[in-house]
Amino acid sequence: MEKLHIIGGGMAGSEAAWQAAEAGVPVVLHEMRPSVGTFAHRTGDFAEMVCSNSFRSDDDERNAVGLLHWEMQAAGGLIMEMARHHRLPAGGALAVDRDAFSASVTERLRAHPMISFDPGEIRALPEDGHWIIATGPLTSGALAEAIRAETGADSLAFFDAIAPIVYAESVDMSVAWRQSRYDKGETEEEQKAYLNCPMTREQYEAFIDALLAAEKTEFHEGETAGYFDGCLPIEVMAERGRETLRFGPMKPVGLTNEHDPETKAYAVVQLRRDNALGTLYNIVGFQTKMKYGAQTAVFKMIPGLENASFARLGGIHRNTFINSPTLLDGRMRLKSRPNIRFAGQITGVEGYVESAAMGLLAGRMAAAEIKGQDLPPPPADTAMGALITHITGGAEAKTFQPMNVNFGLFPPIDAKGGRRGRKDRYKAYTDRAKDAFTEWLG
Incomplete structure (x- = not known):
């Protein structure tokens, strides 16, 4: 069976590797750290958290990111499993012990028999084979330039900031x-x-x-x-x-x-x-x-x-990201080079959970393609479906900006002749999404 190569061992790359390997596809994970460092990272571990240690709200009944937690867990997501295993008290939020979390993700990936590792920096776009680029906001200068040259447009960017620790x-x-x-x-x-x-x-x-x-x-x-x-x-x-x-x-x-x-x-x-x-x-x-x-x-x-x-x-x-509505197809493939998929924050989603979720989808879609199958994205009324729909065509390309998951990305709920309160409306969104995502998984 052909191998799937993944560039980047952050949230998206780690989740993509896990999903593809669990589907029986051999994976080669390329990570430049620690030999090539970044401003924000301290280690060479996979899924290292830098900006925060929180996955935000864990309410899967009335909160869009909590629903995304639920979907990732239902799909056997490694990131969500390890986050819950290393959970810290944080009220209604899902916060984790960041060092223990990334260490455990690293351990699980390294122990998987279908995953091998090729450390070092990838500086150019690969010509053939199956690839996922999940290099995140701190994509190396050489690879970012290669992406820019291929797409024929300047990469878009915004600034991310990090909070202090006491x-x-x-x-x-x-x-x-x-x-x-x-x-x-x-x-x-x-x-x-x-x-x-x-x-x-x-x-x-x-x-x-x-x-x-x-x-x-x-x-x-x-x-x-x-x-x-x-x-x-x-x-x-x-x-x-x-x-x-x-x-x-x-x-x-x-x-x-x-x-x-x-x-x-x-x-x-x-x-x-x-x-x-x-x-x-x-x-x-x-x-x-x-x-x-x-x-x-x-x-x-x-x-x-x-x-x-x-x-x-x-x-x-x-923080660098691409204009995904213009450049990617509905399966997250680069239109000019369909052997390459993009996943994670570089696609224009914002947040740990959203990045990992796009890695989950990219890993599953790539694995299906290698096995001669076609996996459609989840329905747009699921959290993952709403995100991938947004970045691959739902957003206006001219004004495209990074986006957290939110109910504004979902198709509206039919009020059936009556007005719903906000809490009831959000519960209706999550109920509908869970049914649709469960059917998609099946």
Whole structure:
């Protein structure tokens, strides 16, 4: 049987390799790390998480990304299996111990008898054979140039930012307290999954002033590239208005300070557990492009973090993606070279889960093709189907931008003569999707 070659061992590449190998197709996985590094990665492990340790909401009845979790699990997804195995308390979200997660994905892939490995950088587009390019937002310069030359158009790009990580022992718990927003979670551990640092109005105003005045890192290449709205640096949010952060990642609603229950905080900074030991916490929503020295000074203005020690500071990197509605067919193949598929974030989906889901589909479709079969994409009223429909023709090519999964991508639900409440409508979306995805799997 012909082999399937996959370039990139991130979320999409790892999931694609697993799906194809489970289908009985021999896979060769090419990963340039650690011999060729990137700005954001620290190891050579597969599926290394860099921007966050959260897969977002795990509600599969009223949330589109939670539904995507469900579909991936139903399809035997390795990424979702390992995420649940290394789950951390995070209220209603699915957060994981990032190091243990990527180590376990690596172990499972290396133990699979149908998967072999060819380390090193792939610098050109392959002429023949079956290939999936799943190189993600940090595609190497040489390969990105080869893609650009083949497609005849400049690669599109936006900027992604990374949030800092703090050592838990350096957080002043006489100021901070443990609580998930609205006490969300089924267990006490879930209900107290976050550390919360309160701010008075005066402290918030001083923080915003320092944030706006801090020295920033700016890009000179691709200056027209914008930011993805779901991963905006906090400075960019603050520039949009002084209250923006207070109605975003620093909103105080649903939280009660156990040290002073009668006083309502003007703003609250939340930290989410980053590893199983509980020794590391990341500052939620605090992606930043501040220079390192400025980050330390500004973040230590947060009450409870005055003596904070940072395991990792934030940063910013350029995220490259292709104009998939123009370049890819409905099976995720490059129209000019149908032996090559694209998967993951480079296709214009945004987020760990969405990237892995597109890897899952690409792996299954490539495996089917190698076996002489044709696998259609899932129906558009499933989460995976809505995503692949969006990137392979549903989106307007001229204004194409990266997209998280959301119910706006799904065909509308028929209200059958009556108006549905939002919760009922979302439940109807997920019920319909589960039925359709189960039938597609069959």
